[in-house]
Amino acid sequence: xxxxxxxxxxxxxxxxxxxxxxxxxxxxxxxxxxxxxxxxxxxxxxxxxxxxxxxxxxxxxxxxxxxxxxxxxxxxxxxxxxxxxxxxxxxxxxxxxxxxxxxxxxxxxxxxxxx
Amino acid sequence: xxxxxxxxxxxxxxxxxxxxxxxxxxxxxxxxxxxxxxxxxxxxxxxxxxxxxxxxxxxxxxxxxxxxxxxxxxxxxxxxxxxxxxxxxxxxxxxxxxxxxxxxxxxxxx
Numbered sequence: 275x276x277x278x279x280x281x282x283x284x285x286x287x288x289x290x291x292x293x294x295x296x297x298x299x300x301x302x303x304x305x306x307x308x309x310x311x312x313x314x315x316x317x318x319x320x321x322x323x324x325x326x327x328x329x330x331x332x333x334x335x336x337x338x339x340x341x342x343x344x345x346x347x348x349x350x351x352x353x354x355x356x357x358x359x360x361x362x363x364x365x366x367x368x369x370x371x372x373x374x375x376x377x378x379x380x381x382x383x384x385x386x387x388x389x
Numbered sequence: 390x391x392x393x394x395x396x397x398x399x400x401x402x403x404x405x406x407x408x409x410x411x412x413x414x415x416x417x418x419x420x421x422x423x424x425x426x427x428x429x430x431x432x433x434x435x436x437x438x439x440x441x442x443x444x445x446x447x448x449x450x451x452x453x454x455x456x457x458x459x460x461x462x463x464x465x466x467x468x469x470x471x472x473x474x475x476x477x478x479x480x481x482x483x484x485x486x487x488x489x490x491x492x493x494x495x496x497x498x499x
Contacts, residue, residue, distance in 0.1 A: 308488065310490075315495075316492065316493075317480065317491060317492035317493045318432070318480060318490040318493075319490075320487075320489070320490075323487070323488070364431070366432075368488070375484070375488075376422065376437050376445060377422075377424070377432075377434060377488065378434065379431045379432040380431065381430075381431045382431060
């Protein structure tokens, strides 16, 4: 069965510093990969997604992620973090037939930003 | 940008009562889903719905749960007899080459 691992439960970075959130997946076929952000008490906002093609994906709010098949990873990066980026970040893998995919989520990484 | 709309945003119900959570998916999307997130835990898949029938459901989605698309726009999740452990945030999503989630309904069972 598919699974998603986010090894870091909690990360603290200083505002202006770079950020990398790790995500590893386990799935037998080519995955559809997603990163979502969730502010406290709020819904899930899609940051970016990978379906195929260029392995470096650009998203909203200055985020990007790189799909590395050999490492089964889809790490999220941002060159300079803003205080408003503090939130919970979820990586997810889509399983199934393209648009019919159900999502399996990781346990999330809570990002704290210090000023 | 098109949105998935969920109502209510927060519902409190007594144990054993029936609740219906409502969602309006994006109009030209074909696949609809319910997920839930128990406080402090990860988001879990409940059920997917396509062409007016359930296409897949998880082991969480037992007989007390049901989904319906009663008209062309609404998509509902019914919990027949709520338990304390049903307290969670419930997210609706619709999908057509892009997964969009609603802002969720926080269900509190007391």
